[in-house]
Amino acid sequence: MPKLPVLADHEIDxxxxxxxxxxRQGDAITRTFRFAGFPEATAFVQxxxxxxxxxxxxxxxxxxxxxxxxxxxxxESGGLTENDFALAEQIDRLVG
Amino acid sequence: MPKLPVLADHEIDxxxxxxxxxxRQGDAITRTFRFAGFPEATAFVQxxxxxxxxxxxxxxxxxxxxxxxxxxxxxESGGLTENDFALAEQIDRLVG
Numbered sequence: 161m162p163k164l165p166v167l168a169d170h171e172i173d174x175x176x177x178x179x180x181x182x183x184r185q186g187d188a189i190t191r192t193f194r195f196a197g198f199p200e201a202t203a204f205v206q207x208x209x210x211x212x213x214x215x216x217x218x219x220x221x222x223x224x225x226x227x228x229x230x231x232x233x234x235x236e237s238g239g240l241t242e243n244d245f246a247l248a249e250q251i252d253r254l255v256g
Numbered sequence: 257m258p259k260l261p262v263l264a265d266h267e268i269d270x271x272x273x274x275x276x277x278x279x280r281q282g283d284a285i286t287r288t289f290r291f292a293g294f295p296e297a298t299a300f301v302q303x304x305x306x307x308x309x310x311x312x313x314x315x316x317x318x319x320x321x322x323x324x325x326x327x328x329x330x331x332e333s334g335g336l337t338e339n340d341f342a343l344a345e346q347i348d349r350l351v352g
Contacts, residue, residue: 198305198308198309198314199305199309202301202302202304202305202317203302205298205301205302205319206298206299206301206302208298209294209295209298212294213294213295218294218321220318220319220320221298221317221318221319222316222317222318222319223301223316223317223318223319224316225314
């Protein structure tokens with residue numbers, strides 16, 4: 161499968177304008193989700209499997225008690241691609 | 257509930273001699289688990305709930321595709337306590 165092209169800055173900005181909860185951090189985008197506690201946070205991690213496997217693109221996931229920090233980047237392309245924003249959109253849908 | 261006392265270095269070394277897969281990193285201990293893929297890695301994260309809630313002590317959990325990096329420390333005590341080693345032992349039991 162060919163590598164997805166890295167998006168230009170203005171393309172990234174355009175997408176982040178819609179995904180308002182996500183922040184750019186260099187070659188990645190990140191969002192922090194907060195839950196009632198650790199069981200709820202890990203239940204959310206479980207819900208990430210379907211979208212991640214569906215597009216074969218996997219988030220970096222950090223669980224800190226009641227918080228889940230998701231970081232998305234396309235390592236093999238060396239930056240942000242359509243895949244990252246497709247996954248961000250699907251993850252947002254999980255929390256309504 | 258009173259704060260648990262921080263363990264002395266020789267106590268930490270004695271416990272790590274038994275928990276041979278864990279490494280000390282300053283005020284924390286860490287172990288990396290590897291799985292077949294992302295679904296298996298997140299299923300393992302789910303399994304952490306029972307021991308963590310059981311002793312009310314929660315690991316920092318980083319999921320990186322097929323790897324789960326667990327970091328234990330007792331923040332409110334400012335170092336490693338009995339709780340960290342109790343949780344490490346229970347986590348080790350999850351993977352046999």
